[in-house]
Amino acid sequence: MEDGCGRGCRYKCHINFNQQKREGIFHGFWKLSDTQRQWDFLATHVTEFEAKRASHAEKSSSRRQKSKEWTLPLDVNNVAVCKTFFLDTLNISEARVITAIKKKVSGISFTSGDVRERHHTRPTKNSIERDAVKAHIESFPTVESHYYRHSTQRRYLEADLSLQMMHRLYAEGRPNALSLTSYKTSFYSEYNIGFHKPKKDVCDFCSTHLQAIKVDPNINQEAYLQHRKGIDTIRQSKKSIKRRVRQTNDEAGATFDLEEVLPTPKSNESCLYYKRKLNTYNLTVFDFDDVQARNFVWNERQAKRGSNEIASCVYKYLLNKAAEGKRKVYLFSTPAQVKIEIRTF
Structure with a gap:
């Protein structure tokens, strides 16, 4: 299922249909038992009629003669949506809708049967x-x-x-x-x-707000703006710490992040697509003072990728820094992935 139209759509599609309702329509459509029933759905929810308005170039052969009204089921009613939202919600092409309309029996909203598998000279797909x-x-x-x-x-x-x-x-x-x-x-x-x-990584708060604004563009953004202000404050603090640790001998700073799972081995050989690959994990710690990256790599047979594993890697890093004579270490991370809170030691 695709994203659909933008929030400026005049049909207010994302306001009428939230993500949960869209997913329900999507799965309901694809769970229809055969192609004919899917055609019936399309023929019922897309109405074609003569274009009501003509352009000033009325004689132009490029002027479309037909218009379509697109609707999706909402509770007990059919609600008008734009073409982009309709096609993206069902994840189909417009050509499939045109086929369903052509097969619509005159005067009623049911299509003629699918005869593609009914030739007696061909084997039935069983x-x-x-x-x-x-x-x-x-x-x-x-x-x-x-x-x-x-x-x-x-x-x-x-x-x-x-x-x-x-x-x-x-x-x-x-x-x-x-x-x-x-x-x-x-x-x-x-x-x-x-x-x-x-x-792109976003925190839980930002993710929730970005989804909510798709549904209601007029949502109160005061809390979100305060949240963004806090992010900017942290970024400025991070820049300040970077400059400071490079000028002192007993302080250090770093960011750490868990990379996306690395299926091992990586290959385009078709036979490997069917194999259960070994998941490899990589936590990267990037130092502010010497501008170097330290990688902690392990696989799923050795450990998981939870907060205990992340904390173990960070603890090992801190021990190394203590051995270098560092008395204070500033650490920055992404709580969206790593559910531990470590700032200074």
Whole structure:
């Protein structure tokens, strides 16, 4: 599912439909049993009519003759939305909507049947192939979210993968392989998995506010502005500490952060996509005084990546600094990932 329209949309799509409602519509659409029922849904919620207004260049052949009204279900009503929001919520192309409209039976909101699999001269795509699709999807190892692992059950595939690539791997050596559309339907309707896309780190407060403002652009921003002011204060303090530790011999400062999980080994060989890779973790500590990075690397067989492991790495770093004669150390981190609070020692 894509982001949809911007907050300036005249239909106020994000105000009428929050993320939870959008996900409900998305999963409901892809859980429809067959293509015909999906066409019925599209034909019911998209109405095509003659364009009401003509431009000053009325005779121009480029002027569109048809307009469409896009709606999505909200409680017991259908609420108008923009085209971008409609297509992004269902994660489909406009071509699929046009196909459904063409198949709409005149006068009622039901489409003609899908006859693509009803030729008696062709073998029917049976449940064996559908089970093969499920088995193939489940053969790819998944990982939890790096940024939101405590607040979501969604699992993620490697960022190098895509549905097109997965379908190509599935279809290799299968003369009766299902289409990409069928593969995609199974993927979206039966699994809560996605493809990992690296995102910029934000704290919980900022993340909550940025999501809320998508729903209500007029939300009170006083608390958020105060929060941002605090961030600016910390940044200025950080700059001041950087200058100070470079001028003294008994003080040090650093930032530390846990890198995104590193699946090991990393390769584009297709056979490795089906293997459960070893998760490797890397905590980087960057010194202000000597402008050097220290890396603490371990794998999932040795330890987890919780607060105890992070604290152990930081403790080791502090011991090394104490051996160098440092009496005070300033540490900065990202609470969004590391649930420990360490500032000065």
